[in-house]
Amino acid sequence: MGSPNAKRKVHVVPSIKQSSSVPIDRSKVFTLVLGVIIMAAIYFILPENYSDTAKIMLGLLGMSVLYWTFEPVPLGVTAVLLLILMTVFGIVPKEVVYSGFSSPAVFLIIGGMMLAIGVNDTPLAKRLAYFILAKWGGTAKGLVGSIIIIPQIQAFFIPAVAVRATLLIPVAMMTLDTIEVKENGNLRKMIMLAVAFGGTISGTVVMTAAIGNILTVELLKEFLGIQITYFQWFLYTVPIWLLLIPVVWFVLLKSFALQPENKEFPHVKEEMKKKLDELGSLNVQEKKCIAILILIVGLWFTEPFHGLHPSIPALLGAILMAFPGIGCSKWESMVKINFDTILLMGVTLSLGYAFNHSGATELIGGSLTAGWFIDLLRSPILAVFSVLVITQVLHLVVANVSTAVVILIPIFIGLATTAGADPVLICVTASLACLHGYILVVEATPNIVVHSTGQIQQKDFLIPGLWMTIAMIAVTVLTAATWWNWIGLL
Template sequence: MTITEYSTSPPRAQSYRPRTLRRQPIPDHTAPRRRPKITAHGVRAGLGAAIAVVLAGYVLGAGWRGDLDIDAVVTLLVFVVAVWMWIFASIDDTYVALGAALALVVVGAVDTETFTETLGSELIWLMVGAFVIAAAITASGLSARLSARVLTWARTPRHLVHLVTLALLITTFAIPSTSGRAAIALPVFLALAAVLRDRARLVLCLALVFPAVILFSAIGSLLGAGAHLITSQILDTTIGSGIDYLTWAMLGMPLAILWSHLAAEVALWIFTNHAERATPLRITREAVGAITAAPIHGPFSTPQRRLLWTLGVVIVLWCTESVHGLSPAIVAMLGALVATAPAVGATTMPAAVKTIPWTLLLFMAATIALGVALSETGAAQWLADQAFGSIRDQGPAGAISFVVVVVVISLAAHLVMQSRSARSAVLVPIVVATAPLVGVDPAAAAFISTAAAGFCITFTSSAKPVAMFAASETVPGYDSRHLLSLAAVLAPISLGLLLAFAFWVWPALGLPLLAS
């Protein structure tokens, strides 16, 4: 038996070292001070703050003179602060919109019922149903399968670019919001980039075609962007009637088709050379299917066929609302129930609901409340008088000048305000209030402004789809130089195209430019 000996000596005392105080350097007051670095963003934010202060002072002066009542003054002040924060502050757009709407409720410019009813409005329920149907389509693999089938028809780079454009145009009727369509289209682009890995010029061209077409084709459908629903709601609040699904499609789809294919052709000419365009292509289903992991052989599965029928019936019912009387929101929710029904749909309701971008819906509800406040308090009318009062009595020349100014401002608005919905929430109330003063139909003016606001491809931050397809570690996309090159060519083309539609095409399709 071994006995373990324990030491009875006291433990070694730990040595104590006094704490060394770090000597602080004595400031040299004779040395030149380092000036803070001035950045472009800081200059822009400072200039924007100065403009906001001037505008706020001008609004307060109008209230002091009695030109505006207290509700209109408060609404305009909140509006100025919200716009400044949307442009310059690094705060989420939805947070800013909700804060502005709640501020209007607290001060009494908007009543509680108006604020709460916006979130439960028909347009919000329409978007919820559409997002659930879109989630079922994605879960079934239908979108990837149809994309693969379409892309295998391409025999030349020009065929491929325009087939991609056609496929994205079709999704305008099935997938709500540009961000949702970009999320579905990104895996298809990555599959194409992998198949065409040896043709870098063509991959770069496709990287630009995808977001450009997603943004330009959105005008073809009422559900193409949240800004469209905001415009329709503001028109309904202001003049008593919005723009229904069928009318929006009849007016917007011709522009969407022409605008998208022009953008695709311009991108093809800028970023590929003659040799690249002349080299034939052959994209097999096996090549695309192996990367997308989507079964593309054989007949459609039973869930896919049911979803095709469901989507077709929903679109027909949306377009024939005047015949059956069912609200588009009710139709969308019925379609959502069928698309997620047990043993029938391709996904479950809880799974589909998780894909809904609730921040977008909250943003829409808050901006609708802000737009209603601008209209009902007379603030939008006052802004219209201040901005366009000089062209009120110019007759037809004033109407032409007004339309040109609206198109130019709406085209350029993305340079300072990234959110498409925010741009419509800011511009449409003013445009609708101004249009009657110059003899322009309010619905036509609102539609023109909303269509022009779809041009947002100059910077990576101009729109979410543009950011999603930019070059990164996983995406073989583009950089800022490519975007600027494409935007420089497309901006004047878009201006001419929008003015041609505003003055000739849309009046011929039943949207008169001049007020009756």
């Protein structure tokens, strides 16, 4: 044994460095607690003659609307939470709770996001943007028009609206920096809203270009066995799409007064031409990408002949883009998709099925069966107008597009059946109204993407958004009275 005075080797345990604590976001905590309160309040306020399952379902719906609107937690977290709560409370059988994920619509979204990554792995999307801006980007009018047109073309080969907006933002920002527009300038606001509103309009004509469209088609098939094809959706909506493009251009130009120096800027065209020159001619990868996209869109348009669900061409395209020697991307890159979107799609579909299965749809639909409203639905033009107005108002409350569609489409199906009206006419109208959210940031994904840049505020959406909402209603009613009447939808 050593001497007691001998030095002993002391093992000093290093102190654990306290990481700087993450500040608690009180507003998010408040929103989370408020959601629980709303769920409980809905359950206890509803009449006793409502079934427990319907009351719990409506309570969960109220909570989900709040969470998806204000996002105290990521969208996917809310989706999974709903999945768990529907199972724990036993609102509907487990088969119904998970049924949304068995829908081909989920695989259409997966395929669409993979296609978007594959396209983005080539310079094709940037080339398109540079080409259009080089042609018409030398004036304020041309620049706004160009920013609006770009997502309309992208919608045919980039199904995800969030991806279209995200790809366009850097191009728009680069253009504004080239012009040296001041931070709060009207031209900056105009261009940012052109990205947002143009992105929303781009989801109109292409069935696969907006989640709301896909959900509507799936719900009609689930509840009524009615299958709307890619071509039919295009046929129904093409006049609305074509009319809204010049309308949004006009509204934005009239909504913001521009200084003389912000009306013409020929150096933008020169800058875009320089960018095009840097890209050079179409490379092999881009040519392969174009060929695959033509094949996919061709299969989507010819769905009535081969009967393949749109998810099959989308998934086939994803495989071809990653296939050795044929593709333009890598599988490792293409599978890095936003899983939140998949969870949101699957759970919102399950929510719609559970909403109907629990009896909640009948309860809400029953409260809207006032004689005057049923009479309105029996007159096709009045039905279109009233559904547009009611849906736009409700969409301000139920801001999330997927949630709005899942709640309203089953209700409108029931009301149309009661009134003896065409459910396709009513549901397509409601779906379009859900898609075209312009007033609030949270009403549409492109609005959220643009607002997240910090370049524009909620107040900047209000006046142009109000005019676009009125214009959308007017254009849809005009289309119904003419085009839909001619093709037999009205």
